[in-house]
Amino acid sequence: MGIVDEDVARVRAATDFVQVASQHIALKKVGRRWTGLCPFHAEKTPSFSVNAEEGLYYCFGCQAKGDVITFVREVEHLDFVEAVERLATAAGIELRRDDAKEGKDRQRRSVLTEAMEKAVEWYHQRLLTSPDAAGARGYLRSRGYDGEVVRAFRLGWAPDDWDALVKALKLPVDVLKDTGLGFVNKADRQQDAFRARIMFPIFDVNSKPVAFGGRKLEGDGPKYKNSPETPLYSKSRTLYGLNWSKPSIVEAGEVIVCEGYTDVIAFFTAGMPRAVATCGTALADEHFRTLKNFARRVVLAYDADSAGQTAAERFYEWEQRYEVDLAVAALPEGSDPGDVARKAPEDLRTAVAEATPFLSFRLHRALSAGDLRTAEGRARAAEAALNVVGEHPNPLVRDQYLMEIADRTRIDVDRLREGIGRRGARPEVKVERPAGFVTQSPAETMALRLAIHQPEEMAPLLDEVLFSDELHVAAYRALASAATLHDAVASADPGAAALLQRLAVEDAEAEPLDVISILVIRATDQTLPELVAEAARTGHVDGTMAWAKLTIEQLALDSDIDPGTRKDAVTRLVAWLAERGGPQP
Numbered sequence: 001m002g003i004v005d006e007d008v009a010r011v012r013a014a015t016d017f018v019q020v021a022s023q024h025i026a027l028k029k030v031g032r033r034w035t036g037l038c039p040f041h042a043e044k045t046p047s048f049s050v051n052a053e054e055g056l057y058y059c060f061g062c063q064a065k066g067d068v069i070t071f072v073r074e075v076e077h078l079d080f081v082e083a084v085e086r087l088a089t090a091a092g093i094e095l096r097r098d099d100a101k102e103g104k105d106r107q108r109r110s111v112l113t114e115a116m117e118k119a120v121e122w123y124h125q126r127l128l129t130s131p132d133a134a135g136a137r138g139y140l141r142s143r144g145y146d147g148e149v150v151r152a153f154r155l156g157w158a159p160d161d162w163d164a165l166v167k168a169l170k171l172p173v174d175v176l177k178d179t180g181l182g183f184v185n186k187a188d189r190q191q192d193a194f195r196a197r198i199m200f201p202i203f204d205v206n207s208k209p210v211a212f213g214g215r216k217l218e219g220d221g222p223k224y225k226n227s228p229e230t231p232l233y234s235k236s237r238t239l240y241g242l243n244w245s246k247p248s249i250v251e252a253g254e255v256i257v258c259e260g261y262t263d264v265i266a267f268f269t270a271g272m273p274r275a276v277a278t279c280g281t282a283l284a285d286e287h288f289r290t291l292k293n294f295a296r297r298v299v300l301a302y303d304a305d306s307a308g309q310t311a312a313e314r315f316y317e318w319e320q321r322y323e324v325d326l327a328v329a330a331l332p333e334g335s336d337p338g339d340v341a342r343k344a345p346e347d348l349r350t351a352v353a354e355a356t357p358f359l360s361f362r363l364h365r366a367l368s369a370g371d372l373r374t375a376e377g378r379a380r381a382a383e384a385a386l387n388v389v390g391e392h393p394n395p396l397v398r399d400q401y402l403m404e405i406a407d408r409t410r411i412d413v414d415r416l417r418e419g420i421g422r423r424g425a426r427p428e429v430k431v432e433r434p435a436g437f438v439t440q441s442p443a444e445t446m447a448l449r450l451a452i453h454q455p456e457e458m459a460p461l462l463d464e465v466l467f468s469d470e471l472h473v474a475a476y477r478a479l480a481s482a483a484t485l486h487d488a489v490a491s492a493d494p495g496a497a498a499l500l501q502r503l504a505v506e507d508a509e510a511e512p513l514d515v516i517s518i519l520v521i522r523a524t525d526q527t528l529p530e531l532v533a534e535a536a537r538t539g540h541v542d543g544t545m546a547w548a549k550l551t552i553e554q555l556a557l558d559s560d561i562d563p564g565t566r567k568d569a570v571t572r573l574v575a576w577l578a579e580r581g582g583p584q585p
Helices: 005-014 017-021 068-076 080-091 100-129 131-142 147-152 164-169 173-179 242-252 261-269 285-291 304-309 312-322 337-343 345-353 358-368 375-389 395-409 413-423 442-453 470-481 485-491 494-504 512-538 541-555 563-580
Strands: 028-030 033-036 048-051 056-059 065-067 156-158 182-184 190-192 197-203 209-216 224-226 254-258 275-278 297-300 325-328
Touching (some): 005 068, 017 033, 017 048, 056 485, 065 494, 100 131, 100 147, 100 156, 100 164, 100 173, 100 197, 147 261, 164 190, 173 182, 242 261, 254 285, 261 275, 261 345, 285 312, 312 325, 312 358, 325 358, 337 345, 358 395, 375 395, 375 413, 395 413, 442 470, 442 494, 470 485, 470 494, 485 494, 512 563
Parallel strands (some): 297 325
Antiparallel strands (some): 028 033, 056 065, 197 209, 209 224
């Protein structure tokens, strides 16, 4: 549960959103809202809007949205508690905790982080000064790592001793275990987890140490050993180097994803400090969820074989779900980024600059592997290429690449389309409809917009019976059942919440009574044929009388009629529609 909800609300209310946002972007007042260039995606025309009164933002370009706490989290890459604490400090608000366990968990995390920090420094100093680290220093120099690099990445050395670290740090058994720094052996003695390895400390996005990767110089055993999963460390959520590279990633709008720690360092030394690496695991959904907050272009800098063998369908799904562009840097055959950075750093920069879309990279490899000089070779190459292209879920993308295959193999593109059809291309990934694309009823959208900006006037007149679009109905229900707009956004489903946040930053210039009259007329117009049909079917006069009365009431909604009379007519008609349940299906 964490921070008391009341204190979170106090922080939100006490914070000047425009002042906070202005520390990161230039805002200009336009009507009742403030606009500027979005900090979350590259743009030349301002599409980022802030509603200062409600403390909400929405970007019409990338659909980023939220309140001031979300803004600080995304811009400064903090977790929820850290963002609230930072804003509370600025506002002079003392926060309370409503869950003792949560407080203990945070204290425990602090203890573990402190132990990790001590270990990082101990290993680092050992590398810099200890005689037994001479071999490690020599190896690093041979890889082009000078003292500046060693200090920048806080590299270390774990000596070839059983318990050098545990003796030096004197950590309790539970801390030793929960940090992954050591364990209790069969002799019931504390023992170091890492021995005779060059140590690469791994930090979270806020530069707090969470784990280690250790490289063995010689002898038996795996070349790399990584920390186990701990309360501090999750491999699927952690990216090595992100703490150092995030400013450059945001500035460039691009992140380079590598396979290992030395690859990241290679990109930094080659003048591209925007690289990260997975920590001994494959790219996962959580990694992309993190990366999309920093950049929309993701360049894979794997060796050619690894990039070609990666599970393509996952990448295509991530491209659509997270709206990222995935490309592959074509490194020289048999080389890793470290090799290229030492021998020809300009080639590494060129490979990134000329990175091609993932599908294009795989298609080029498939076609290049074939013998295009003969009809048989071209047919086999086309088959292989169709297998690659057929994995992409978007039919428009597939068709573009089919034309390239046709050109390279001299096979008619219609024959290739038939081949794709026989294979049964993957279904297109369904992406949730952004609220910005709701166009079914401008009057419904305006009514919701007015309900947000002028709730006193709109709330007594509106009813969900006036809304026909499912998304609009969901948004109205959230508004009607919540005490505040923030509560409505929090309780609504994702689509309705996004719609409410977008409408909150749009101007509402229309006259409330005019908008509601449009909705009422539309709803009653849909009901009139039902009344006529009922009267004809039953022969009762009541149906005809109701139809006549409804028609008369509609006349009172004309814009030239006195506002008081119009409002009374709206109230009666909305009550009648609500009782009837709206137009009948």
